[in-house]
Amino acid sequence: MAWSVTARCDYDPSVPGDETFADVLAANAAYACSFPHNGLEARAAQGLAVLTCERVMLIAHTDCRMTRREDELHAAVRDAGGPDTRDFVFLAAEDQEATVRADVELLRSSPYLTRVRVGGFRYDVETGRLNELT
Numbered sequence: 701m702a703w704s705v706t707a708r709c710d711y712d713p714s715v716p717g718d719e720t721f722a723d724v725l726a727a728n729a730a731y732a733c734s735f736p737h738n739g740l741e742a743r744a745a746q747g748l749a750v751l752t753c754e755r756v757m758l759i760a761h762t763d764c765r766m767t768r769r770e771d772e773l774h775a776a777v778r779d780a781g782g783p784d785t786r787d788f789v790f791l792a793a794e795d796q797e798a799t800v801r802a803d804v805e806l807l808r809s810s811p812y813l814t815r816v817r818v819g820g821f822r823y824d825v826e827t828g829r830l831n832e833l834t
């Protein structure tokens with residue numbers, strides 16, 4: 701697949717709301733200006749979780765298969781040559797934004813994370829831009 705470079709510099713570098721993730725969002729906005737990866741398949745290539753001591757960013761992404769119906773996920777696994785998963789529940793969530801908000805609230809209410817600031821975001825796989833949801 702050919703990658704293309706598309707300039708998307710129509711953003712306001714100031715970030716509204718609280719400043720918890722302003723540095724990350726500003727860096728992301730600059731990154732998205734020359735985002736070279738639009739058109740890639742929306743698949744988690746690294747399966748990576750990044751944890752720090754002070755802030756947690758819970759990040760969903762656009763074009764996520766986990767926003768489809770359970771039967772579509774079972775069919776996708778089958779079509780990819782995988783096992784019969786029909787007795788497995790993927791916990792797919794068609795309302796991705798509501799799921800992010802609920803997960804953020806769960807983390808924020810944890811007695812083990814009282815010093816951690818938590819935010820919910822959606823990464824746009826077409827633009828490289830992070831959008832704050834919570």
Ligand SMILES: [Zn+2]
Nearest residue numbers: 761764765766
């Ligand atoms: Zn996904």
